[in-house]
Amino acid sequence: MTARVARKYENKGIFTVKQLSYLFKPRKRKKDNRKPSQVRHQFELQALAIRENKIYLQETPALDREAIELFLDIEGIPDRVYIT
Numbered sequence: 001m002t003a004r005v006a007r008k009y010e011n012k013g014i015f016t017v018k019q020l021s022y023l024f025k026p027r028k029r030k031k032d033n034r035k036p037s038q039v040r041h042q043f044e045l046q047a048l049a050i051r052e053n054k055i056y057l058q059e060t061p062a063l064d065r066e067a068i069e070l071f072l073d074i075e076g077i078p079d080r081v082y083i084t
Contacts, residue, residue, distance in 0.1 A: 001043055009043075021047035 014020050024044035039058045049056050 005043070017047045018051055020044055021051040024048045 009015075009020060014023065020043060024042065024047070042058075045056055045058070
């Protein structure tokens with residue numbers, strides 16, 4: 001957050017992250033919108049996520065799928081040897 005944006009909130013009487021989080025108001029998206037709207041950073045939503053200890057997505061991430069996918073999940077302690 002820049003100093004200019006912080007001053008804007010201070011002029012409104014917002015001094016803490018908790019106070020800022022109560023300013024977030026979700027808006028409905030227009031159904032007839034043909035082009036995707038550009039997602040902008042919202043400090044209010046970020047403060048709400050910090051206050052509630054949650055993760056919020058503004059839009060669903062686009063994932064490219066390939067013909068072959070490989071997922072690895074490796075866990076363990078490298079110094080400890082397990083013999084079965």
